[in-house]
Amino acid sequence: MAVVFQKPKALADIPMHYCPGCTHGIIHRLVAEVIDELGIEGKTIGIAPVGCSVMAYNYFTCDMIEAAHGRAPAIATGVKRSDPENHIVFTYQGDGDLASIGMAETVHAAARNENITVIFVNNAIYGMTGGQMAPTSLPGQITQTSPYGRDPKLCGYPIRVCEMLSQLEGPEYLERVTVNSVANIRKAKKAIKKAFQNQIDGKGFSLVEVVSSCPTNWGMTPQAALKWIDDNMIPYYPLGVYKDRTAEQEAAK
């Protein structure tokens, strides 16, 4: 018998601190599988964010740097520019990190078309600090700081990061995926692999937004949380490719 599925080598053999049913574990594994498949573990440098995945540097076996809150794309820019030939640089950021305090860094890294890969985990809530309203929380969503549901009149509307960045000339590749079913996990892996391959090919800024769940702070079971993604998150955050410059140029030929 041959082993058809096992823990990827780029993921350390230690238990992760995430809550039961948290999809961070799945996304970590997909990134590690892609690093394994592309054979780039030795030259990959990851940038960990602030948020639930703040300790991602414990779980990936490649080199990792911990960034100040939201500043992962800025640090990734520095690391990548210091030795662009020999480093593959990715950031792993949540929505409270990338879409609020780190918005400026993200938008400008995209506008400059920095040759980095950004994995953006969107679960519509601040997970680590206990479930406060995030820039991506849905209208009507109940959180610690919006106990009667998010009121757009008071708090504004959630930000669709992929759509917003797709208006820029800069970025090479933007796609939104989710990991709430086996089929969607396979699609997510394909998108993450493409984002890393783009960097290896020197094409530029690639961002994969992964619509994720937070069973603990949404206050539901892991199963109900995955269904909640389908029922509430996907209608507001439609899946798909928002920008793929290489494909657009091919089509224009």
Added chain:
Amino acid sequence: MAKLTFKTDFCKGCGLCVDACPKKLLRLANEKINKKGHHPAEITDQSACVGCASCALMCPDCVIQVER
């Protein structure tokens, strides 16, 4: 014939693998408790497993290794 190996002490008992199995062969062992204090997932009928690895793909904690 496929073989599943569970790293039981990594399991957090979320049950996502139980729902992912197309043949409904997995369950959470309510009579067992692992090191973390969860009821770990286990397979009820190893001989019926086809090794599709859906459970392993869905598991957030890389508990399951699949051989086929």
